[in-house]
Amino acid sequence: MRLNHPTTCLNFIIYSFATVLWASLAVNPLHAADIEPFVGSYVGSANVVDANGTETPRDMSVSIQELKNGFNVSWKTTTYKLNGRVKEQAFSIDFQTSDRSDIFSAAMKRNVFGHEVPLDPMQGEPFVWGRIEGQTLTVFSLFIAENGGYELQQYDRTLAEGGLNLSFSRFRNGTKSRSVETFLTKE
Structure with a gap:
């Protein structure tokens, strides 16, 4: 030539x-992030601390599974109220790789073309995304209120011997309103 x-x-x-x-x-x-070290089922309990200092006992579990083009995080909480009432909540979100390394978009509904897409925060739905940074898998949820204010929830799940260290924080308009830290044991 x-x-x-x-x-x-x-x-x-x-x-x-x-x-x-x-x-x-x-x-x-x-997408260099590897979900494999996080895959598994984990359980634990903790006291959730509100901004006013009150604590509420809560049982927690999380399951992380690898998918073809990402992963799924499913979690459940059982809250024990002072009046004896028990409240259970369960969530499950699929995450897909994005154009940005180690950042994952939530695939929470299907659009008119059948593609999985995030929810719309302008409709009161949460905008959810995840990232893997070192030994920590973080899931963020952003909610936009009717008055234009916001709530941001952050779940940090950090690999530790025998399980995960969980750190949860909720911020409303920049002010921390709730937090919890605990260890979740791998089953």
């Missing part, structure tokens, strides 16, 4: 660059 012609040189450079880029993506995918 003669490389003395400008067009031939440019084509050769583009071809070489494309070959190197393709090879690097095949070895190092854009």
Whole structure:
């Protein structure tokens, strides 16, 4: 191949660059985060602390499963109220890889084309996303209130020997209103 012609040189450079880029993506995918260390079922309990200092006992469980193009996080909480009432809540969210390394978009409903997409926070639905940063899997939920205010929930699940360290915080308009920290044992 003669490389003395400008067009031939440019084509050769583009071809070489494309070959190197393709090879690097095949070895190092854009989404380097690995959910595998987090996969499993975990249980624990803690006292949830409200902004006014009151504590409420709560049992918690979480299951993290790998999916074809991402992962699923399902969690359940059982709250024991002072009046003897027991409140259970369960959530399950699929996360898909995004165009940004180690950041995952929530796939919570299907659009008119059948593609899984996040919910719409302008309709009062939570906007949810996740990320893996080192040994921590974080799930964020953003809610926009009727008056334009917001609530942000953050669940940090950090790998630890025998399970996960869970740190949960809820912020309303920038002020922390609830938090909990506990250890969840891997089953």
